[in-house]
Amino acid sequence: MKLPLAALAALLAVPVAAQEPGADPPGSPADLIVHRAKVLTVDARFTVAEAVAVSGGKIVAVGSNADVLKRKGPATRVIDAAGKTVMPGLYDSHTHPTGAAASEAGEPLPLLxxxxxxxxxxxxxxKTTPAGKWIVIRYAFPTRLAEARFPTRAELDAAAPDHPVLYHAGPAGVVNTAGLKASGVTKDTPNPRAGQVVKDPVTGEPTGMLRNAYGVLKGVPGGGENLTAGQKRAALLKLFARYNQLGLTSIADRNAGRGDLDAYLALQRDNALTLRVNVARGFNPIGTRDELARRFDDLPGADGRGGPTGAGDEWVKxxxxxxxxxxxxxNGSAYMREPWPKGPTYQVTDDAYRGLLFIPPEQLKVLAEEAARRKWQLTAHTAGEGAMDVLLDAYEFADRMTPIKDLRFCITHANFPSRNNLERCKRLGVCADVQPAWLWKDGHTLLNVLGPARMRWFQPYKSWLDYTTVGGGSDHMLRFDPLDATNPWHPWLGIWVALTRNLERGGVLEPTEALTREQALRLYTINNAYLHHEERLKGSLEAGKLADLIVIDRDYLTCPVDAVKDTRVLLTVVGGRVVWEAK
Structure with a gap:
């Protein structure tokens, strides 16, 4: 029989018992069959099938209508999908959900x-903040302002002469005069380790630009500290529901503390999770070898859920x-091979300024060695090509002591790989999580600052895939809106950017690095599963894998390329359960 989508959702929503992959006896009746669909399996051959069968929250058959319907039993619910496209649920390899959820729990953030x-x-x-209290704008990247530059100290002074103001853009930000005075920052204030209190080259006075130096400020509020546990939980559930609406069935929290992990575990205990979470544990890399070893030993915690890599289950791992x-x-603080050009975009005044390296190379080698020895996967925020050189040096050092290929050491962001570094990644089995929305949002400004020759290797997706596996992510930090968020987390925007390499302000950056439809879909499905050692569980629609799938409103493989970014998800299913249904 042929049913409308609402009926399809109702039938798919029938709860099913948990079951391990392959536990379903061969040929036993399915709980659910969806047929007459265009099923993009994203298997090794990118097979396009007609039907899929689900039992016990797992996929038990994928193939032709006739073959899959052989799994029909007396109690099987059979759904006619009427030609709609079915594909694996999408996976975002880089999010910060607890912070993003809390950012608008009180009120919407301004889009400046x-x-x-x-x-x-x-x-x-x-007007409403007592004099002397801080006004903070967080994660406001200057590349996205119309002027394509940081505001100056004087411009912040003009807006609020009696209040300390911080314009925060990640590791670098600008403080007004009141903020410098309130914190006692003067021409004599020394630079912190791996940071800079930028001084005027003529007068020696602080310009207001701080790079990895927020520690010199006093009294800056952290943000989100007034939320109750209940408010944080509600905000997280709201965000996950938004993720589901655009087809996300798995995410990776790319820098979680124990409190973040416990929040996910609490939702799992209450059967409230609507997507699966892979949890990267934030780690302090500075210290002696013994200190690092103790930190590794402490990560699992008394319950053993905090590590090592792979600990957990199919919901929270x-x-x-x-x-x-x-x-x-x-924000102009990535560690580059060549100096950053001087100019107002990042307020660079030093001819030799190459950015900031937070971890000394020898320290990084010790960290990589200790991680490999304990079978922990390691990833590092690595934005500049100079930093990638240092990271791969450390990975090669660790590999000589303990082979790392099977551990899948990773590079987070990996904006500027060179051909040589791609070859090193292939040799070591190193993978990367990349952010296509950055190319869209920030490529124009970076092109103006760095020039075409240096930007040739900015996010070269096709070259990456010629050597190793990369997965797509957003680095979502603030706001709920998928397009206006910092950073945009709309997965269909990311897929479209990987297909077109279009820039928001016009133009195309290095079109030879664009992906095919198949490659771009893999970027947000099976590739991300591979990054997290989960490719045997999810990322494709194959027998034995988790029944995480979506139904979309257009033919992804044949629709006009510019229609991809506007894809609507009609149904999102996680573990055989409907978590989103379009009305």
């Missing part, structure tokens, strides 16, 4: 698109440890 808008927001906040090796591309 120019320096006058920044000033207007600060003036408005100054531990991934790599995560460290921060350098700064960021979007």
């Amino acid at each position: 698109k120019s320096i006058p808008e920044v000033q207007a927001f600060v003036r408005d906040r100054a 531990i991934g790599p440890i995560k460290v921060f090796l350098d700064g960021g591309m979007l």
